[in-house]
Amino acid sequence: MWWVQQALVWLVLGAAFTAALNFFLMSRGPPLATILSHLQSPPSSSSLEHHSLHQQVYLRGEVYALRNSEYLNWNQKNRTGITNAIHALYDHLPGVKVRHRTPSPHLHSLIHTLRQDITTRGVSSDPWDLAKKWANPRSLVPGSAHGLGDVLGALATAPIISSDVGHGGTQLKIFLLLKGGQRAVFKPIRYLREEIIEGEIYDGADRHNGEVAAFHLSRLLALPTVPLAVGRWVSLRKHILPVASKELATTFFKMEGGEVCFYGVCYYCNKNESVCDNGATLEGVVTMWLPPHLPLTQLHHPWARTYIRTKLAPWEEQPGYCEEVRQHVPYSWDKSPRLLDLMDAAVFDYLIQNGDRHHYSVIAGKLESAVILLDNGKRLRQTTYERLLLLTGGGLSLAMQELLNLDPLAPVLTRAHLLALDRRLSHILAALSSCRERLGGWHQVLF
Numbered sequence: 001m002w003w004v005q006q007a008l009v010w011l012v013l014g015a016a017f018t019a020a021l022n023f024f025l026m027s028r029g030p031p032l033a034t035i036l037s038h039l040q041s042p043p044s045s046s047s048l049e050h051h052s053l054h055q056q057v058y059l060r061g062e063v064y065a066l067r068n069s070e071y072l073n074w075n076q077k078n079r080t081g082i083t084n085a086i087h088a089l090y091d092h093l094p095g096v097k098v099r100h101r102t103p104s105p106h107l108h109s110l111i112h113t114l115r116q117d118i119t120t121r122g123v124s125s126d127p128w129d130l131a132k133k134w135a136n137p138r139s140l141v142p143g144s145a146h147g148l149g150d151v152l153g154a155l156a157t158a159p160i161i162s163s164d165v166g167h168g169g170t171q172l173k174i175f176l177l178l179k180g181g182q183r184a185v186f187k188p189i190r191y192l193r194e195e196i197i198e199g200e201i202y203d204g205a206d207r208h209n210g211e212v213a214a215f216h217l218s219r220l221l222a223l224p225t226v227p228l229a230v231g232r233w234v235s236l237r238k239h240i241l242p243v244a245s246k247e248l249a250t251t252f253f254k255m256e257g258g259e260v261c262f263y264g265v266c267y268y269c270n271k272n273e274s275v276c277d278n279g280a281t282l283e284g285v286v287t288m289w290l291p292p293h294l295p296l297t298q299l300h301h302p303w304a305r306t307y308i309r310t311k312l313a314p315w316e317e318q319p320g321y322c323e324e325v326r327q328h329v330p331y332s333w334d335k336s337p338r339l340l341d342l343m344d345a346a347v348f349d350y351l352i353q354n355g356d357r358h359h360y361s362v363i364a365g366k367l368e369s370a371v372i373l374l375d376n377g378k379r380l381r382q383t384t385y386e387r388l389l390l391l392t393g394g395g396l397s398l399a400m401q402e403l404l405n406l407d408p409l410a411p412v413l414t415r416a417h418l419l420a421l422d423r424r425l426s427h428i429l430a431a432l433s434s435c436r437e438r439l440g441g442w443h444q445v446l447f
């Protein structure tokens with residue numbers, strides 16, 4: 001079937017992306033010179049002109065060819081499932097960079113529309129109800145989201161009625177009930193914007209600003225399955241503690257300097273990992289909870305990493321892995337969008353460098369459900385590809401900056417992170433370009 005064939009192509013591509021994610025943090029970054037000598041296509045000089053911070057972000061960004069050869073040394077095993085795809089990507093990278101040098105003439109109208117949804121206020125007198133009506137198993141926010149400003153504004157300012165420990169997941173978070181009955185989750189700041197976490201891709205706590213950036217990126221990519229997220233300062237002493245459940249309240253304590261701290265209840269929660277305010281407020285992200293008519297369930301991701309350095313995942317070893325996967329529901333279901341949704345998610349995850357999607361979330365009981373992109377502190381369709389093209393030539397970083405400037409926590413991302421988005425985009429396009437060459441035309445690659 002034609003769609004299966006095309007979905008297959010995307011799976012191969014997705015495997016390459018996932019593999020890339022798996023690799024680049026399997027070891028500490030080697031010296032820049034070593035990396036450059038391994039790359040068939042050195043990064044543009046402009047991306048190396050920035051100071052060392054930029055270089056570090058670069059090193060952790062997308063240097064997966066080198067990781068591939070290191071992997072062979074560690075494991076004495078070839079990643080036969082994806083090695084060719086990685087090499088082909090690098091062959092196509094220089095051409096892609098030349099082809100997509102300047103931003104699209106349509107970029108500004110897209111930015112304008114997306115910004116206007118946020119800056120226009122007073123559209124809805126019941127923002128919670130508006131957001132609830134928007135949400136369905138395939139989309140949480142419509143492409144034209146008139147009233148989004150009211151919803152984000154409400155998330156950022158609505159009085160907190162009660163607070164409780166967060167359940168689910170392993171990280172520190174607070175459940176909030178906001179005035180008007182809306183549920184939300186608060187994840188506090190854990191790192192400064194510039195801070196770089198050493199180690200594996202899944203090391204370190206979630207980054208609150210990542211959740212804000214992921215929400216805006218999802219709108220830019222027209223992948224509207226990221227829950228609404230907005231930056232917010234809260235007063236632990238005035239707004240969280242007085243309305244806290246007993247379980248949460250017992251994890252609060254005061255420092256000698258007067259700062260209020262808490263450590264919550266979760267797998268990684270303990271007093272040594274406390275978060276403290278600055279004496280008055282604490283920065284964080286408020287993420288809107290999905291409405292009750294969209295209960296989530298988690299599925300194992302067929303292209304998950306192994307999390308064991310010396311153990312290869314099946315997609316790394318078997319070139320025919322995707323054929324195997326699509327024998328099974330939900331990947332086999334005729335006209336199921338799930339494979340394509342996973343491809344879109346792979347592009348999204350590669351852009352935000354989330355290498356930790358070992359499971360993915362969907363709406364329970366809905367085979368047609370989109371992949372709900374939760375937990376973003378760390379597809380491909382013709383339409384997604386076109387959207388990527390619209391964001392080339394520096395357009396992605398520009399658009400993200402324009403949108404993130406509207407958040408209370410602006411600047412949400414550093415310049416280095418913004419530039420990294422542009423670089424990763426060209427790598428995605430190079431991977432697509434190599435698929436087109438291998439398969440003999442775009443009609444074999446895009447769905």
Ligand SMILES: Nc1ncnc2c1ncn2[C@@H]1O[C@H](COP(=O)(O)OP(=O)(O)OP(=O)(O)O)[C@@H](O)[C@H]1O
Pocket residue numbers: 167168169170171172185206227287288289290296298361374375
């Ligand atoms: N906005 C949301 N709406 C509904 N359910 C949610 C939402 N955010 C999270 N959840 C549920 O809570 C679970 C944990 O959330 P999340 O993944 O953000 O936590 P985490 O502690 O960062 O997890 P991890 O340990 O994987 O990093 C999710 O798997 C999902 O079931």
Ligand SMILES: [Mn+2]
Pocket residue numbers: 169171206375377
């Ligand atoms: Mn997480």
